[in-house]
Amino acid sequence: MAEDYTKRTEYTGEAAQMKAAHVLLREVPFTPSLPELGYNNRTLHIDLTTLTVTEKPVTQQMKDIFIGGRGFGLWYLWQAIKPTTKWNDPENDIIISPGPLGGNTQYPGSGKSLVVTLSPQTSIPIDSNVGGYFGPLMKFSGFDALEIQGKAEQDVIVVIDGQKGVVRIETAPLEPSDSHVAAEIFTAEYAETEADRRNVSIVSAGRAAENSLIGCLNFSWYDLRRKATRLKQAGRGGIGTVLRDKKVKALVCRGPQVRGDMNHPADMARITKVATKLHKEIHDFDDQQCHMRRQGTAHLVEIMDAYDLLPVHNFQYGNHPDTKKIASWIWDARFTQGIPDGCWYGCSMACSKGADGHIVKTGPYKGHVVTVDGPEYETAGGCAANCGIFEPDWLLESNFYCDTYGICTITFGTLTAFIMECYQRGILNKERTGGLEMTWGNAEAQMELLHQMARGEGFGKIAGLGVLRMKRIFTERGWGDPQLLQDIGMEIKGLEYSQYMSKESLAQQGGYALTNKGPQHDEAWLIFMDMVNKQIPTFEAKAEALYYFPLFRTWFGLNGLCKLPWNDIEPEDNAQTSEPAKVPDHVYNYCELFSGITGREIQKQDIITMSEKVYNFQRVFNIRMGKGLRLHDTPPYRSVGPVTREEYESRAERYDTQMREEIGVNPDGLSVDEKIAITRRYREDRYQKLVDAVYTRRGWTTDGVPPVSKLQELGIDFPELVEVVKQHGG
Amino acid sequence: MAARGMAMIRVNGDPIEWHEGMTVRDVLVARNYKFPLIIVTVNSHLVRREAYDTTVVPDESSVRVVHLMSGG
Amino acid sequence: MKYLQVDFEKCDGGRHCNRECEVACSKTLYKTGDVAYSAIRLLPVKGQDGALAINVCNQCGECVEVCPTEALRQNKLGVVLLDKKVCVACYMCVGFCPTLSFRQVTGLHEPVKCIVCGACVKACPRGALQVAEKPQPEPLIAAR
Numbered sequence A: 001m002a003e004d005y006t007k008r009t010e011y012t013g014e015a016a017q018m019k020a021a022h023v024l025l026r027e028v029p030f031t032p033s034l035p036e037l038g039y040n041n042r043t044l045h046i047d048l049t050t051l052t053v054t055e056k057p058v059t060q061q062m063k064d065i066f067i068g069g070r071g072f073g074l075w076y077l078w079q080a081i082k083p084t085t086k087w088n089d090p091e092n093d094i095i096i097s098p099g100p101l102g103g104n105t106q107y108p109g110s111g112k113s114l115v116v117t118l119s120p121q122t123s124i125p126i127d128s129n130v131g132g133y134f135g136p137l138m139k140f141s142g143f144d145a146l147e148i149q150g151k152a153e154q155d156v157i158v159v160i161d162g163q164k165g166v167v168r169i170e171t172a173p174l175e176p177s178d179s180h181v182a183a184e185i186f187t188a189e190y191a192e193t194e195a196d197r198r199n200v201s202i203v204s205a206g207r208a209a210e211n212s213l214i215g216c217l218n219f220s221w222y223d224l225r226r227k228a229t230r231l232k233q234a235g236r237g238g239i240g241t242v243l244r245d246k247k248v249k250a251l252v253c254r255g256p257q258v259r260g261d262m263n264h265p266a267d268m269a270r271i272t273k274v275a276t277k278l279h280k281e282i283h284d285f286d287d288q289q290c291h292m293r294r295q296g297t298a299h300l301v302e303i304m305d306a307y308d309l310l311p312v313h314n315f316q317y318g319n320h321p322d323t324k325k326i327a328s329w330i331w332d333a334r335f336t337q338g339i340p341d342g343c344w345y346g347c348s349m350a351c352s353k354g355a356d357g358h359i360v361k362t363g364p365y366k367g368h369v370v371t372v373d374g375p376e377y378e379t380a381g382g383c384a385a386n387c388g389i390f391e392p393d394w395l396l397e398s399n400f401y402c403d404t405y406g407i408c409t410i411t412f413g414t415l416t417a418f419i420m421e422c423y424q425r426g427i428l429n430k431e432r433t434g435g436l437e438m439t440w441g442n443a444e445a446q447m448e449l450l451h452q453m454a455r456g457e458g459f460g461k462i463a464g465l466g467v468l469r470m471k472r473i474f475t476e477r478g479w480g481d482p483q484l485l486q487d488i489g490m491e492i493k494g495l496e497y498s499q500y501m502s503k504e505s506l507a508q509q510g511g512y513a514l515t516n517k518g519p520q521h522d523e524a525w526l527i528f529m530d531m532v533n534k535q536i537p538t539f540e541a542k543a544e545a546l547y548y549f550p551l552f553r554t555w556f557g558l559n560g561l562c563k564l565p566w567n568d569i570e571p572e573d574n575a576q577t578s579e580p581a582k583v584p585d586h587v588y589n590y591c592e593l594f595s596g597i598t599g600r601e602i603q604k605q606d607i608i609t610m611s612e613k614v615y616n617f618q619r620v621f622n623i624r625m626g627k628g629l630r631l632h633d634t635p636p637y638r639s640v641g642p643v644t645r646e647e648y649e650s651r652a653e654r655y656d657t658q659m660r661e662e663i664g665v666n667p668d669g670l671s672v673d674e675k676i677a678i679t680r681r682y683r684e685d686r687y688q689k690l691v692d693a694v695y696t697r698r699g700w701t702t703d704g705v706p707p708v709s710k711l712q713e714l715g716i717d718f719p720e721l722v723e724v725v726k727q728h729g730g
Numbered sequence B: 001m002a003a004r005g006m007a008m009i010r011v012n013g014d015p016i017e018w019h020e021g022m023t024v025r026d027v028l029v030a031r032n033y034k035f036p037l038i039i040v041t042v043n044s045h046l047v048r049r050e051a052y053d054t055t056v057v058p059d060e061s062s063v064r065v066v067h068l069m070s071g072g
Numbered sequence C: 001m002k003y004l005q006v007d008f009e010k011c012d013g014g015r016h017c018n019r020e021c022e023v024a025c026s027k028t029l030y031k032t033g034d035v036a037y038s039a040i041r042l043l044p045v046k047g048q049d050g051a052l053a054i055n056v057c058n059q060c061g062e063c064v065e066v067c068p069t070e071a072l073r074q075n076k077l078g079v080v081l082l083d084k085k086v087c088v089a090c091y092m093c094v095g096f097c098p099t100l101s102f103r104q105v106t107g108l109h110e111p112v113k114c115i116v117c118g119a120c121v122k123a124c125p126r127g128a129l130q131v132a133e134k135p136q137p138e139p140l141i142a143a144r
């Protein structure tokens, strides 16, 4: 089908009139600069209450301890808020920082922005790693981070123009807030020519972000081939909700024409050497390995199904006969092929696939022709499989609306699956949902729920509060057994699970529950190592993995890097190395990249040391905000073992065998309920033993507190941190 | 469950039934191992990707199929 | 479409010449005698000790599809040209060139490739090089 992939509904018709309606509230000039050795050594602070724009210096201590990206975000957030601060208090801060390696155009996956704020869902810091051009363009305008504090009185935009050297705060009353429209219009408004569009990136949210707690941010870039603004999401934890609460409709950055040496690296040759090596590897092996260039992470759909890891019906089951309808080959055909789909220059992994020509079926954009950014694996797992909706067109529909309304597809998938299970079990019914028939597979009901969420109406309004609050509300209203709600509500710390089944992997139960921000797999994905390879059989071995991988992966977030080019492509000789799971050759590349850009020589152990400072800082931050102790690292039982009879019976042979061989109990003659109880006691106990082992390995107390000695060892024994941990027996 | 005395190999520690001429590919299919980033060893000898179809697994072998990681 | 054709019968891998093609190319493209800047190179042949062979772009156009900035385009003669103004030096074209003929040169922002200017053709003492024509291949931009 040689359809025209540039064909889509256009929204820029009235851009000029819309721009003319802006009122300038503040204009502050700055001197544009380029980084030296990866740092500009200054950041930009904006207070929307007072309409002040200030520059802050980056201190050597910040660079030494916090590196950049998520580290800078956490450090600034700590200064900005008090233990009593609520997410919608004006002092809450949204920090966007690309990190010292961010914006290099050579090494794949180097265009990430890290966003940190106090989460409306979890009441602790959330961090999110997102593509799109905003972070790098802001860095090449002259700033290592942007802080947005305060609250505007009316809808505003913040414009950072790195070509002209000016920051502006303007009202923007007419532009819609939904991202696929907003990003396109603002790009047209602030790019001076068609060729200039590539230098403009927009951060926006959308209507559902305004009316829920689960809002995400969309970061745009201009896709030259499609002639479209594309979007990547800082999804987790409700950052979009905070942005809209501050009445920011969009952040606009217009940066300079990008060149390859703008970080002014210490040694360009070291960077290009490892970068061209990786490009070649991707060229040579991606077709035999993950097909990231053709399918993005959607290549995982049928694989996860094959291993019983694709969440189906709210994480009850791990596979489904209809998975083939949303499998990778479907997306291979739907995605327009042959386009360099990197979310920043130089990413030859090019996983940011786009399904062009989707005709919207429902809601305010019904009939529009749109490009859907995705679906990625997580969206397919959450919005499709977990809700029992195995229809590609409906998946594109939910993907599109989640993005443009500015909510997280992972969160929306998990919370809708929870609602559907409540419906299945009679905890909810048509009357309680206000007429929505939330049965498995009902795509139209799922979409109506989403539209209600965007309008802030009906049951959608409740759903948009997330699983934690829904559990509370249902319990208060006397709907369902509170223990059952607790067991099947897939959230920890207030954040919904991402889309992998952890029931049969103890290490991954920890990989989800022992995270700083909540159950997102980006800290550790250990299921294959643990469940399939059986490489980490002991508590100590699992604890070692839960020490190493979260720290290793934290480092990407300190530096503005994407995780995917680390292990979604494998060098030819990886199998012959001593630790293939770590992909040693790529770890070497990262050391070269960091040393080559910053001039600070590092080796692989330094990656762990650098991360450990920030990781522990974040843990203490959680404790400071009232949510960083052992109690808060407890998973819902659904993620640990079978909650219901159907779940047990669906995998009865597996559970019976385990009972015989691991627990040492003969299951013959026991009722299903008895077997569930025995399995549960065993698994919950085993989880607690894992927690003990992990805390020991991380050097924390049995309550999960980094002691003062640990803070000293890491060089983060600042008085205010010491005070926090001392109060909790650290 | 295979009957006692039947020819067996172990794959990542689990026993599976063996048959004459069984290749690495047959083992992967039998176990439904669909993930592309794997490292296969048969009795500690590495088998390259290109050789999965042609490498025969002897009876009583210990096969390791180490899955690496990918995704989000 | 135009491309630089190598007659491997006539070129003996630099054994009886002074690598005039490389010198002519680097002089033409970058006004330097440093052959690292040349788009046409005599490179070691894998597995054959000491042997060299010409390596040069055949204008297949695969890099055009890969380039994120549209810095690479095929002109109407079929020659892939690089627009230095928009190139961001990502070197994806270098990693994705099927014949390894797109090169990154230390100290140079944009990568180097053959533009079929013909300087090497004139310089080659053995007449091994010529500007030739071949049929335009099918367009590479895939429909969905």
Ligand code: SF4
Pocket (backbone or CB within 6 Å): A108, A109, A110, A111, A131, A341, A342, A343, A344, A347, A348, A349, A350, A351, A352, A562, A563, A564, A565
């Ligand atoms: S691998 Fe994908 S998500 Fe990561 S930087 Fe590249 S295009 Fe972006």
Ligand code: SF4
Pocket (backbone or CB within 6 Å): C066, C067, C068, C069, C070, C071, C072, C082, C086, C087, C088, C089, C090, C091, C092, C093, C094, C110, C111
């Ligand atoms: S190095 Fe320049 S020409 Fe080559 S792919 Fe990158 S931007 Fe295009």
